[in-house]
Structure formats: structure tokens, C-alpha cells
Amino acid sequence: MSPNQPPVSFDEIRALLKELPGPDEAAADLALARQEQLTKPSGSLGRLEEIAVWLARWQGRASPGMERPRTAVFVANHGIAAKGVSAYPQEVTQQMVQNFVHGGAAVNQLCSVADADLRVYEMALEKPTGDISEGPAMLEDDCARAIAYGLMAVEEGFDAMALGEMGIGNTTAASAVCLALFGGAADDWVGRGTGLDDAGLKRKTALVEQAVAVNRDRLSDPLSILCALGGQELAAIVGAILAARLARTPILLDGFVSTAAAAIVHKLVPGGLDHCLVAHRSAEHAHGRLVEELGKVPLLDLDMRLGEGSGATLAFLLLKAAVACHNGMATFDQAAVSRRSRDN
Numbered sequence: 021m022s023p024n025q026p027p028v029s030f031d032e033i034r035a036l037l038k039e040l041p042g043p044d045e046a047a048a049d050l051a052l053a054r055q056e057q058l059t060k061p062s063g064s065l066g067r068l069e070e071i072a073v074w075l076a077r078w079q080g081r082a083s084p085g086m087e088r089p090r091t092a093v094f095v096a097n098h099g100i101a102a103k104g105v106s107a108y109p110q111e112v113t114q115q116m117v118q119n120f121v122h123g124g125a126a127v128n129q130l131c132s133v134a135d136a137d138l139r140v141y142e143m144a145l146e147k148p149t150g151d152i153s154e155g156p157a158m159l160e161d162d163c164a165r166a167i168a169y170g171l172m173a174v175e176e177g178f179d180a181m182a183l184g185e186m187g188i189g190n191t192t193a194a195s196a197v198c199l200a201l202f203g204g205a206a207d208d209w210v211g212r213g214t215g216l217d218d219a220g221l222k223r224k225t226a227l228v229e230q231a232v233a234v235n236r237d238r239l240s241d242p243l244s245i246l247c248a249l250g251g252q253e254l255a256a257i258v259g260a261i262l263a264a265r266l267a268r269t270p271i272l273l274d275g276f277v278s279t280a281a282a283a284i285v286h287k288l289v290p291g292g293l294d295h296c297l298v299a300h301r302s303a304e305h306a307h308g309r310l311v312e313e314l315g316k317v318p319l320l321d322l323d324m325r326l327g328e329g330s331g332a333t334l335a336f337l338l339l340k341a342a343v344a345c346h347n348g349m350a351t352f353d354q355a356a357v358s359r360r361s362r363d364n
């Protein structure tokens with residue numbers, strides 16, 4: 021496959037999975053060795069130390085950088101929205117795109133605070149995916165094209181990317197994907213999304229159960245699950261995660277919906293999410309269980325449940341702090357600070 025021709029079939033995407041590069045352990049070892057020289061008790065910067073070494077490992081350089089972060093927000097509509105699974109009407113998806121463009125959304129302010137570039141990818145909003153409670157969300161070709169769209173959204177030259185989404189009804193799709201991938205009961209995976217009331221939550225739970233039952237013959241592997249139950253923005257996030265691995269770009273996953281998309285990659289390739297961190301634990305009911313399934317510990321826990329890349333963009337600030345300490349602190353030798361006393 022030439023670099024300018026993204027894969028447009030599941031077979032080509034499966035072939036790409038075999039080409040994913042591993043970590044740069046030499047860069048990580050050098051970063052770890054530097055952490056031990058810096059003027060602080062060993063380990064005392066906790067996860068900031070881990071983040072600096074993780075960035076070195078996945079950027080492939082001993083001195084990690086965070087000058088150029090980008091937030092990508094993938095936006096799509098969902099047929100299931102017509103069944104009353106969201107507290108907001110479907111037209112909000114398009115209206116929020118305008119709000120992003122005019123700089124009025126939360127993610128605009130957070131990008132400005134974090135000095136991050138923002139890209140919004142609108143995915144055929146006039147053509148919602150199929151209603152998953154009645155049949156598949158997408159045909160294989162459409163799903164592969166959406167994955168390819170996400171692959172193409174990753175450009176070289178960014179130090180890290182935050183992957184976010186926007187789409188009324190997409191927590192229903194995310195819950196259905198999780199139920200199909202991890203099993204359990206529908207109510208393990210369903211939450212209030214944008215703020216459903218009790219009656220709405222009951223309806224949404226029944227529809228998620230129905231979606232998995234109706235599509236049961238289409239759930240044989242992770243890509244088929246994405247195709248049958250997911251959405252275009254979830255598929256694009258899958259593509260962006262894979263492309264970022266090829267481009268040596270570390271990823272911050274946002275909330276429940278972004279993490280549900282990432283779970284597809286987790287099930288497709290062992291270690292496929294090693295270049296990704298979960299930025300925050302969303303207040304959406306199932307996110308805690310989902311991050312446990314992925315073996316991840318979110319960086320922040322602020323009761324946020326907005327989506328649109330907000331939590332991941334906010335966490336860029338932690339990555340910047342980790343890099344500033346890693347690259348800027350003096351070593352014990354440079355600052356003439358005495359090292360640890362011999363243990364008795």
C-alpha cells in the first residue's frame with residue numbers, strides 16, 4: 021500500500037495492523053536514566069515521570085517535546101437518535117460544528133489554554149448511520165472509508181494528539197460496542213449520556229440490548245462490531261489511533277465514546293493502545309469499567325462528561341508539565357545537590 025492511498029477495505033486495514041511499529045525502548049531508557057539524575061527524590065514526581073518516559077518511548081526521542089499538540093474532533097450523526105436516546109435533539113450535532121468553527125465551544129477555550137491546534141472533521145452529517153436497534157449501523161465499505169478518513173487525519177509533526185468526538189446519540193453506539201466486545205449486561209454499559217432522565221435511561225438500555233440481539237450474526241470480530249454497532253466518528257478514531265502509531269504520535273483518549281472506539285483497537289492487536297493514555301475518567305457510568313478492561317488508569321478524574329475532546333485537551337497541560345520538568349530541571353551534579361544517603 022502506498023502512503024498516499026489509505027486502505028479502503030477491512031482486509032487492507034487488517035494488513036496494516038501487522039505493520040504497527042513498537043516502542044523505542046532506547047529512547048525510553050535514556051529518559052528514565054535522566055529522571056534518576058534530576059534534583060528530586062527518585063519517583064517523587066509520580067505519574068509526571070511516567071508521562072515523560074512514555075512520551076520519549078512513543079515519540080522516539082530521549083528528550084520529549086510538547087510544543088505542537090493537536091486536538092482532532094470527529095463529528096457524525098446516528099440513526100438511533102430518532103428513538104429518543106439522548107437528552108438533546110439531533111440538530112445539535114450540526115449546530116455544535118458551527119459553534120466549534122466560531123470558537124464558542126469548551127474545546128475551543130481548552131485548546132487556547134493548552135496552545136493546541138484544533139481540527140474538526142465533519143462526517144456526512146446529513147447521512148446518519150443506520151438505526152442499530154433495527155440493523156447494522158454501516159456497510160463494510162462505509163465503515164472502512166470512515167476508518168480511512170481517520171487515518172488521513174493524522175499528519176506528521178505533532179508531538180501528541182487528543183482524539184475527541186461529537187454526535188448526538190453516540191453514547192448509545194459506544195455502549196452497544198462495549199456490550200458486544202466485553203459481554204455482561206446492557207445496564208453495565210449504559211449511562212445517561214448528555215443527561216437522560218430515568219425513563220430515557222430505561223429506554224436506552226433496552227435499545228442497546230436489542231441492538232446487540234438484532235445484529236448478533238454480525239459481531240464475529242472487532243471490525244464487524246464497529247461496523248454493525250458503532251458510528252463514523254468511532255471508526256475514524258480507530259483509524260486515527262492506527263495512523264498515530266505509524267507516525268510516532270502519542271495519543272490522549274478523551275471520554276467514554278473515544279475510549280469505546282479505542283477498545284476496538286485493543287481487541288484487534290495486543291498492545292495496540294500502548295501509545296495511548298486515557299486522559300480522564302468520564303462521569304459516564306460505564307467509563308470506569310471500560311478503562312479497567314483496557315488496563316488503563318485515567319490521568320484526571322474531574323466529573324467531566326462533555327466529549328468533544330475536552331478532557332484530553334485539558335490533559336495536554338499535564339503532558340506539558342511533565343516535559344517541562346523532564347527537560348528543564350537541573351541534575352544533582354549541575355545543581356551541586358547531594359544525592360541520597362546510603363541506606364543503612
Ligand SMILES: O=C(O)c1ccc[n+]([C@@H]2O[C@H](COP(=O)([O-])O)[C@@H](O)[C@H]2O)c1
Nearest residue numbers: 106187189191213214275276277302327
Ligand atoms: O465521552 C464521554 O464521556 C461523553 C459522555 C456523555 C456525553 N458525551 C457527548 O454527548 C454526546 C452524546 O451523548 P448522547 O446522550 O447524545 O448519547 C456526544 O456529542 C458526546 O461527545 C460524551
Ligand SMILES: Cc1cc2nc[nH]c2cc1C
Nearest residue numbers: 108112186214326327328
Ligand atoms: C450542547 C452539547 C455540546 C456537546 N459537545 C459534545 N457533545 C455535546 C452535546 C451537547 C448537547
